[in-house]
Structure formats: C-alpha cells, structure tokens
Amino acid sequence: MTTNPKWALTRRNLMTGAAASAVLLATPFVARAQAKTLRAAHIESTDSATHKGYEDFAARVAEATGGAVEVKVFPAGQLGNLRDLYEGIKLGSVDITSSGPDYTSNIAPIMVTAALYYSYRDEAHADALLDGEFSEKLSEALSKQANMRILAWGELGWRSVFNTVHPIESAADFDGLKLRVPEAKLHLLPMRALGAAPTPIPYSDVYTSMQTGVVDGAEGTPAAVTQQKFNEVSKYYSLTRHLYNPIHLVIGSRAFDGLDAAQQEAVQAAAVAAFQTQRATARADNAAALKALEDSGLAVNTLDTAPLREIVRPTWDELTADLGPEGAELVKMLQS
Numbered sequence: 580m581t582t583n584p585k586w587a588l589t590r591r592n593l594m595t596g597a598a599a600s601a602v603l604l605a606t607p608f609v610a611r612a613q614a615k616t617l618r619a620a621h622i623e624s625t626d627s628a629t630h631k632g633y634e635d636f637a638a639r640v641a642e643a644t645g646g647a648v649e650v651k652v653f654p655a656g657q658l659g660n661l662r663d664l665y666e667g668i669k670l671g672s673v674d675i676t677s678s679g680p681d682y683t684s685n686i687a688p689i690m691v692t693a694a695l696y697y698s699y700r701d702e703a704h705a706d707a708l709l710d711g712e713f714s715e716k717l718s719e720a721l722s723k724q725a726n727m728r729i730l731a732w733g734e735l736g737w738r739s740v741f742n743t744v745h746p747i748e749s750a751a752d753f754d755g756l757k758l759r760v761p762e763a764k765l766h767l768l769p770m771r772a773l774g775a776a777p778t779p780i781p782y783s784d785v786y787t788s789m790q791t792g793v794v795d796g797a798e799g800t801p802a803a804v805t806q807q808k809f810n811e812v813s814k815y816y817s818l819t820r821h822l823y824n825p826i827h828l829v830i831g832s833r834a835f836d837g838l839d840a841a842q843q844e845a846v847q848a849a850a851v852a853a854f855q856t857q858r859a860t861a862r863a864d865n866a867a868a869l870k871a872l873e874d875s876g877l878a879v880n881t882l883d884t885a886p887l888r889e890i891v892r893p894t895w896d897e898l899t900a901d902l903g904p905e906g907a908e909l910v911k912m913l914q915s
Contacts, residue, residue, distance in 0.1 A: 614646065615842070617834055619675035620653040620664050624806070628864050629677065629826065630654045632733050632857030636828070639849035648842050650675070668727055674834035677826050679735065680717070681765055687724035689902055692909040693717060695895050696769040697888035699823040699913075702862070705734070709825055713912045717827075720905070726832040730850035733857040735800050735824040736865040740817050741809055742796025743789060746880045747817035750774065750887055759785050759797035768894040769821070773887065786812055800824065801868035802861070810877045818881045821891070828854055 619637070623629040630652075637650035658664060658673060661682055667673030680693035692698075693713075699705040708714070709732040718729040740747055742756060753773040760766040762779035770777040778794050788794045789812040796813065798821070804810055828850050835843060873879050899906040 616649045617674040619650050620658040620673050621677050622656045625654050628857050628861040632854050636853035643845035668831040675830045677828045679824050687721045689720040696821050696891045705823050727829045730828045730830050731854035733826045733854040734861050737820040738798045738822040739819045740798045741813040743814050744795050746815040748882050757795045759794045769891040801865045805868040810872050810875050816877050816879045
C-alpha cells in the first residue's frame with residue numbers, strides 16, 4: 580500500500596503538534612508541583628505596619644526565588660486567633676505567623692526574657708539585641724522547645740498607660756489604679772510592684788470596661804489607642820513606655836526544612852529586610868498616632884521613667900528564676 584506523501588506529512592505534523600501540545604499542557608502542572616507555598620497568617624488589620632511587612636516579605640520572596648516559593652498572606656485573624664495560628668504551625672496547616680514574645684513565652688519560657696518591663700533602653704538598644712546574638716539564642720531555644728525558628732523581628736512600639744483618673748507623673752500615681760493587663764505574670768508582677776491593681780480582662784472589653792468603671796485604664800502603643808478609639812474613653816495618656824513590644828516572624832521547622840538551602844537563605848533575607856522596613860513604618864505610625872491623640876484633646880505627658888525601672892527590676896529575677904544559666908545569660912545581655 581502506497582502512502583500519500585501529503586497525508587504522511589500532515590500526519591507527522593499532527594503527531595509533532597500533539598506532542599508539543601502535551602508538553603505545553605504538562606509544563607504548568609510540573610511548575611506548580613515544584614513551586615512551594617508558605618501559608619503566612621497574622622491577627623492584625625490590613626492597614627497595620629505588620630500587614631505591610633508581610634506583603635513586603637511575600638514580594639521579596641517571590642522575587643528572590645523566581646516564583647519558586649510563594650508566600651500567601653492571611654491577615655486579620657482569617658485563620659484564627661494566636662492560639663489557633665501557633666497550633667496550626669504545630670499541625671502544619673500554617674507555616675508562618677507572628678506575635679510578641681509575651682505570647683510565645685507560653686510555648687517556650689525562655690522567650691519571657693524578650694518581654695520584660697523596662698528591659699530595653701531605647702530603639703537602638705532594642706535593634707542591637709534583636710538583630711544579634713540575643714535573637715539567635717532565642718531562636719535556638721524556640722526551635723528546640725517548639726519546632727519553629729525566628730526569621731526576623733519587627734515591632735508594635737512602646738506601650739504606655741492611658742486612664743480616666745489622673746496623669747501618671749511618678750510611681751505614686753500608679754497606686755490603686757485599676758489597669759487592664761493581659762493575664763500573664765510578666766504583666767501582673769511589674770504592675771503590682773508599681774502599686775497598680777492589674778485587672779486581666781479581654782482586650783475586646785477594654786472600651787466598655789472603661790466606660791462603666793470596671794477598670795480605670797489600660798496600656799498600649801499610640802497606634803493601638805487610636806485604632807481602638809481608646810482616647811474616646813480616656814482623659815490621660817502618660818508615656819510610661821514601660822514595655823517595648825517587639826514582634827517576631829516565626830516559621831515552623833517543617834516548612835523551613837522543606838525548602839532547599841538557596842530558598843532558605845532567600846526566605847531568611849527577605850524576612851529581615853521586610854521587617855526592618857516594618858519597624859520604620861511602625862515608628863512613623865506611632866509618631867503620627869501620638870500627634871493625633873494630642874490633637875484630639877487627650878492630655879499627653881512625659882515623665883522620668885528611671886525610678887519606675889528600678890521598682891520593676893526585681894521582678895525580672897522572679898520571672899526568669901526557672902530559666903537556669905541560659906536565662907541568666909540573656910538577662911545579662913539585656914543589661915549590656
């Protein structure tokens with residue numbers, strides 16, 4: 580049987596075209612199979628400096644890895660509260676999240692050393708500690724105790740006291756003041772040492788509790804006060820700056836170990852760069868918020884915080900008593 584040359588050519592073309600189509604169709608699936616997706620979730624609002632930091636981080640990872648690693652960001656508690664998110668890291672349903680070390684001290688007690696009242700002198704002191712050996716030791720401990728590591732540090736800012744009774748100009752003004760604080764020893768002990776009556780109530784209840792007199796006040800950064808409109812139920816905002824509130828971006832060991840060495844390096848570098856920018860954004864946001872509070876009529880005052888630090892300092896010993904030599908070394912670093 581003689582094959583028509585025209586048909587043979589057409590058949591070859593068809594076969595070649597089919598093969599090429601198969602390759603083209605298969606390629607996207609191969610790329611998707613090779614690409615890695617990291618699920619990053621946090622509880623802060625989409626207009627916060629923290630969320631902007633996550634978006635910057637995701638963009639930097641995509642660029643540095645050529646799209647081989649994608650960071651999908653779920654903001655504003657979409658995947659749950661902090662407990663849900665840290666449980667998600669444990670289970671593998673969440674890869675990356677963030678919080679202050681006051682929260683992760685529940686998971687790894689050594690983290691309390693990064694959340695002690697009046698332990699950071701200023702921003703430069705905080706930056707030097709959180710970008711150096713102090714952070715490395717905390718990350719090592721978190722990895723051993725909770726199977727996650729610190730990628731980078733950002734910040735929420737300096738927490739100060741707002742209330743309805745009087746400005747705080749010295750330690751004596753804390754006496755008997757009912758202040759809402761989180762239910763944790765690292766907040767309760769120093770506030771009691773200052774003479775306040777710390778009152779643990781849910782953060783969501785602060786506004787109405789101040790309206791009704793359940794508490795006299797609470798504490799938070801200028802940005803938090805404006806975002807939650809606490810100035811509407813306060814008369815005074817005293818810059819006690821009793822607690823510098825850093826945040827750490829953490830990744831589960833399972834997710835990090837699933838990246839190759841080049842990808843790990845890219846993710847780490849992207850996190851550091853993005854959250855250094857986040858710090859600058861948070862500082863600018865807090866400065867703008869403080870001015871807005873003053874413009875709104877809230878009485879804002881500064882005070883000498885050195886005497887307050889001396890009153891609070893003994894509580895460090897109680898809070899770190901069970902941490903052994905490792906904790907003592909970290910406290911020594913804080914005092915350097």
